[in-house]
Amino acid sequence: MLSITHYLVLSLALFTIGVIGVVTRRNVIIILMSIELILNAVNINLVAFSRLFGDTAGQVFAIFIITDAAAEAAVGLGIMIAFFRNRETVLADEMDLLKW
Amino acid sequence: MLFDKIAFYFFGGLAVISAILVVTRRNAVHSAIFLVTALLATAGIFLQLHAEFLFIVQVILYVGGIMVLFVFVIMLVNLDVAIRQIQFNRMWLVALLLTVALGAQVYMVFHYAHTGMKEPLFTLPARPASALEPNTERIGLALFSDYMLPFEIASILLLVAMIGAVVMAKRKV
Amino acid sequence: MLNSLYEFFKPHLLPLLFAAVIVAVLPLLAGYVVLLERKVMADMQARLGPMRVGPHGLLQPIADALKLLLKEDIIPENADKWIFWLAPLLSVTAAMLAMAAIPFGPFFQIANLNVGLLFILGVGSMGIFGIVLGGWASNSHYSLLGALRSSAQLVSYETAAGMAVVSGVLLGGTLNTRGLVEAQARGHVWFVFLAPVGFFLYLVASIAETNRAPFDMPEAESELVAGYMTEYSGFRWALYFLAEYTNMIVVASIATTLFLGGWLRPFSSWHKADFLDYVPMLLMLLVAGYSLYRAPKQPISVQKMFMVAVAGLCLLLAVILGLPQFAPAGSMFVAMKPGVHGAFWFLLKVGTYLYLFLWLRFTFPRYRFDQLMKLGWHLLIPVSIVNVFSLGIALYLHRSAAEGGYGWGMWSSIAVTTVFTLLIAAWLLRKSEQPPATPAVDSF
Numbered sequence: 159m160l161s162i163t164h165y166l167v168l169s170l171a172l173f174t175i176g177v178i179g180v181v182t183r184r185n186v187i188i189i190l191m192s193i194e195l196i197l198n199a200v201n202i203n204l205v206a207f208s209r210l211f212g213d214t215a216g217q218v219f220a221i222f223i224i225t226d227a228a229a230e231a232a233v234g235l236g237i238m239i240a241f242f243r244n245r246e247t248v249l250a251d252e253m254d255l256l257k258w
Numbered sequence: 259m260l261f262d263k264i265a266f267y268f269f270g271g272l273a274v275i276s277a278i279l280v281v282t283r284r285n286a287v288h289s290a291i292f293l294v295t296a297l298l299a300t301a302g303i304f305l306q307l308h309a310e311f312l313f314i315v316q317v318i319l320y321v322g323g324i325m326v327l328f329v330f331v332i333m334l335v336n337l338d339v340a341i342r343q344i345q346f347n348r349m350w351l352v353a354l355l356l357t358v359a360l361g362a363q364v365y366m367v368f369h370y371a372h373t374g375m376k377e378p379l380f381t382l383p384a385r386p387a388s389a390l391e392p393n394t395e396r397i398g399l400a401l402f403s404d405y406m407l408p409f410e411i412a413s414i415l416l417l418v419a420m421i422g423a424v425v426m427a428k429r430k431v
Numbered sequence: 432m433l434n435s436l437y438e439f440f441k442p443h444l445l446p447l448l449f450a451a452v453i454v455a456v457l458p459l460l461a462g463y464v465v466l467l468e469r470k471v472m473a474d475m476q477a478r479l480g481p482m483r484v485g486p487h488g489l490l491q492p493i494a495d496a497l498k499l500l501l502k503e504d505i506i507p508e509n510a511d512k513w514i515f516w517l518a519p520l521l522s523v524t525a526a527m528l529a530m531a532a533i534p535f536g537p538f539f540q541i542a543n544l545n546v547g548l549l550f551i552l553g554v555g556s557m558g559i560f561g562i563v564l565g566g567w568a569s570n571s572h573y574s575l576l577g578a579l580r581s582s583a584q585l586v587s588y589e590t591a592a593g594m595a596v597v598s599g600v601l602l603g604g605t606l607n608t609r610g611l612v613e614a615q616a617r618g619h620v621w622f623v624f625l626a627p628v629g630f631f632l633y634l635v636a637s638i639a640e641t642n643r644a645p646f647d648m649p650e651a652e653s654e655l656v657a658g659y660m661t662e663y664s665g666f667r668w669a670l671y672f673l674a675e676y677t678n679m680i681v682v683a684s685i686a687t688t689l690f691l692g693g694w695l696r697p698f699s700s701w702h703k704a705d706f707l708d709y710v711p712m713l714l715m716l717l718v719a720g721y722s723l724y725r726a727p728k729q730p731i732s733v734q735k736m737f738m739v740a741v742a743g744l745c746l747l748l749a750v751i752l753g754l755p756q757f758a759p760a761g762s763m764f765v766a767m768k769p770g771v772h773g774a775f776w777f778l779l780k781v782g783t784y785l786y787l788f789l790w791l792r793f794t795f796p797r798y799r800f801d802q803l804m805k806l807g808w809h810l811l812i813p814v815s816i817v818n819v820f821s822l823g824i825a826l827y828l829h830r831s832a833a834e835g836g837y838g839w840g841m842w843s844s845i846a847v848t849t850v851f852t853l854l855i856a857a858w859l860l861r862k863s864e865q866p867p868a869t870p871a872v873d874s875f
Binding site for chain 1: 262263266270273274277278280281286289290293296297300303304307308309311312315316319320323324327328331332334335346349350352353356357360361364368384385386389390393396397400401404405408412415416418419420422423424425426427429
Binding site: 261285287288291294310311313314317318321322323325326327329330333334392393394 | 557559
């Protein structure tokens, strides 16, 4: 195994890219995809530490995170379809019903 | 060892490049394809870390399940109009700030880990790979003994999400 | 430098060779499965089928491949160019990757992964992307509809197939493909007899997963032209075709490994049935004799020569398969026997399973899309879940299964739980036949 720093830096890079995507994109679907990137970066960390300490806990939690990502994608995309049906848009800054 | 390094840099580089492409592409389908690449590259990193079961879970669930859902939804909502609109909002400053803050935090972690701790974390030798073998059996045992309650809660979460998605996406309830 | 490179690749040489063989042979094999399909279809419809190219149409696949290679390759103007280019490649790659973990014999396997079965399923599920993206990139309504139908169908039947596979994994106690076959050898029984419901569910789900009739919704010719492949032509279309037939071979291989005893001979541990070891050789001799008998009756001399060549090939195979039987003990040929005979039995079982596919295709009418979804979600998935539960209960009642023996207690508990599963299935079937109060499914 390479030193843990390698994995931390890789994970940091993916996490940052994901955050930038969430903040700067307007398309809700791409925002959801960026969130998947962030969760994925966290997974890399967990698995790397699990390997470092020889403990399965990290991998088990990575599985939980994947479960969570699945639930989030299902509900998020469901909301998006419902919203698209009503407002004909997928852009985040046009979802401003409360500002009426 | 050399093979380990090659694998890590190949998959890591692939993951970072495709992640950048995910957030910069104009077309959502292209983004989705690059996200698939990024997820597969991450699966490669898992394999390089001797986590075979997680590798295959990543491929089946993320790539074969979640991403198919994404592509499916992208096709359901007609995006021809959306592509021609402006794709980025004017939040570059916030993004930059966030990145700088994150970088600073991580730098501090590295700094203190090198100087402040009795046992330096980042040069800690890894346990032998055999500590996690047989991988699938160990994870299964952990899931169904130590993490039984979280496992059940996760299944309830999935059930709730499933019902929620159906209610949300159905035309008439 | 070169030496260290050689040292590095040395353990991987044999797998690389196997991979090269599979990549080279698979397109040919797929082509001949197409020929088999056309011949079987012709036979069932009292026709002759392809007869022109080569004797009995034996060279037809090669002619077809050449034709497809030389055809003009059209990319629609409004298509998304690089996704249009990428999609068929994705399909083929996913299908071929899945072959990596399949054991064709005790020795002939590219990668002996300890999550082999999950690997095959996971990589196979990536093939959906090829179909969906191809349909989307063509920028045509037929293609998009075909792609949407297909992704919905594949995702729903993957669940049923996965749960059906679990029943085999429960019995074998491992995810390693080779370990599964070895478990069947230890238990002296193929898992199809212990989990008949699981096998049947896998059969139905695998037909749906490979988009074959009666579930060939994504490319229903009469409604959608050719579904997601409508805009494809020439070589790209051939790649989709190759992917489809490779997928058929892959699911047949999974079923063979998991339920039909993989490379094991029928009655492999019963020594009174050892005469079955002569069957491969005799079968090959029979084919060789028949081709020699037919050779003089061919119209052209080239076809005569081709028939003789076929006979020669079969004779060669017969010698390879027969030598271990007659060679003195301890010689190289006897050591070869498990590998050679294993590959023969494996391919024979795969062929039988494929024949079942073809038979079903020409016997059943096509389902309607909402019927298909209803069958998947209301019948197959509940039954497969009940099946896993009842098999688990049966295994719990008889822990002896873990040691490899399957006694009478095991058989009786299996029988009771199977009957229970079938009763549940019958109840679900009756319930689904009653007309619902409101039209339940809103389909596309």
